[in-house]
Amino acid sequence: MATAGANLFSRATAQSRRPNVVFILVDDMGWGDLSIYGRTDYATPNIDRLAQQGVRFTNAYANQTVCTPTRIAFYTGRYQARLPVGLREPLANISQADPNVGLPPSHPTIASLLKANGYETALVGKWHCGYPPNFGPLRSGFDEYFGNLSGGIDYFNHRDGSRVLDFYEGNLLVDRPGYATDLYTDKAVEFIQRPRSRPFYLSLHYNAPHWPWEGPEDEELSRNFYNTNGYTAGGSQAIYAAMVKNLDDGVGRVLQALETTGQANNTLVIFASDNGGERYSFFGPFRGRKGSLYEGGIRVPTIIRYPGVTQTNQVSNQVIITFDLTATILAATNTKFHPDYPPDGQNLLPLLRGERSEFSRTLFWRYGAGLATRQTAVRSGDWKYWRQGNQEALFNLATDPGETTDLKASNAQVFTRLRNQFQHWELQMLPYGA
Structure with missing residues (x-):
């Protein structure tokens, strides 16, 4: 067991160095879809271990019950309904989208604020907040981008529901073979392993376990996909389990990359979902699912590990919401919000440090x-x-x-x-x- 002196030393070290940040956002994961939250038909040992090394929240919410608005709330740290793009529930596919609606490049984001504060910034995975040339990750503070711009893509052919290829490196459309979850993990690991002289912020936004329901061994389903009933058809509990277990393996690889490069003790890691689950999710005691403002549609798994700040194996009943994570990341990195765009979220660091007890929220x-x-x-x-x-x-x-x-x-x-x-x-x- 660590001594009190050692704990104080590690806390002082964490507070004196600007931490790296890895923010992992998954897509359509239900509150109970991790084994540490109650799922029993499969196990998620890597994400469970992350929770055991930090704080697991039982009263965590998404800012919205669908994709785009929650992401707008996270990027801005404010209620999504303050911007027109935040009213799109969600934003349409590339071929159907309004080219004039997206996250305005002039609006400060967590990425642009961290970049101005000396951070290297990258987004790997799903964006879903507007399309080039007017919008996109590279126009909202990210130094680099690798992922899908729309709400959902086939895991193997990387096309959206309109059969349009949606896989980008920077602003360039690329056609890369492979299962999307694995490709995103590979890119995240490569980013973490690079030598660098400044801290980094990595947003790793997996499209999993969002439909279409295809596990890593289901490439044949992808080949016949457009002969079926569409993106939201098909699937099974077994396929869903394979998707989530593959996602868990990916998170494990990311965490291992932090360990092997010696960066784990100076990296704030946050795991959350953008909204409640879908057809094959487990919701625990809650009613409703994605598309509903009952608890099942907005209550999500959320985990924070911040070595030297969070204690291990903690469970918090504190009510939190997506944009609190934005405020917490900026506070941890000593990065200020733009004065013209004050946050709606709460900085959770005093709670995580034990300096503040649980407090009432109105959301x-x-x-x-x-x-x-x-x-x-x-x-x-x-x-x-x-x-x-x-x-x-x-x-x-x-x-x-x-x-x-x-x-x-x-x-x-x-x-x-x-x-x-x-x-x-x-x-x-x-x-x-x-």
Whole structure:
């Protein structure tokens, strides 16, 4: 067991050196899809080990129940509905996209802020926040990019749902053979292993386990793909298990690269999902899935390992959300937000260091720009206000995580307060159609 003096020394070392950052964002992973979160039909030993070496959050949320808005919230550290692209739920495929909608290059991002602060920046994997020539990772602060620009690609032929090749190195379209998850892992490992004289920020945004459901041994499915019923068809629990286990293997390789290069003790590693799971996910006690503002659509696995700051094998019930991770990364790297774009997220470092106890949050969601029955939600403490169309409800998540019992009649004051808070928050956001 480490002594108190050694812990103080390692903490002081971590705080005196600017850390590297590896931010791992997976796609459509349900809250319970890791074995450490409760999945029993397969194991994820590498990501589980990451959790055992740091902090696993049980009340972590995505900023939205679909891809693009959550990514906008992460890149900007602010509610996605402050920007027109954040209202796209999600952004369309390359062949269908509006060329004038994307993350504006003029808007500060976590990448541009870190780059200005001397960091080497790279994005490997899914972007989904706008297409060249007007938008793209290289225009939003990343020194380099390797990945897919749209929401979902075939894992082998790398084409989107419109049969358009979507695989880029920088701004160049490339046709590389291989399973996408493995290609992203290979690139991330190569980036980590490079000799360098300055700290790095790597965003590793796997497209897995997003549909189409194809495991690493399913190339034949890919060859016949367009003769089936489309991207969201098919799959099985066994295929999903193979996808997640391959993803776990990839994370293990990335973590091992940090170890073998001697950088693990000075690297902040964060793992999260962009929204709740899909057809083959496990949601634990929660109701709903991707596309819903019930807990299953927005509650996600989230893990933080920061050697010298986080203790090992910790479980936190603190309520957090995607853009808190942005604020935490910038604080850890001594990087300031642009004064014209103050953060909506909370810096979690005081919590991670044990300098602050768990605190109450009030968080807001709005979803359904193109739906007849839009959804809204507020989480405040243990209470959750939920609305879809004309239906409204109040749940106590501490006693009813499955959101089965509507308490608005017996807790009318709480219900009215949260509904009014949502209305006040919405006035600060862009309206749908902006």
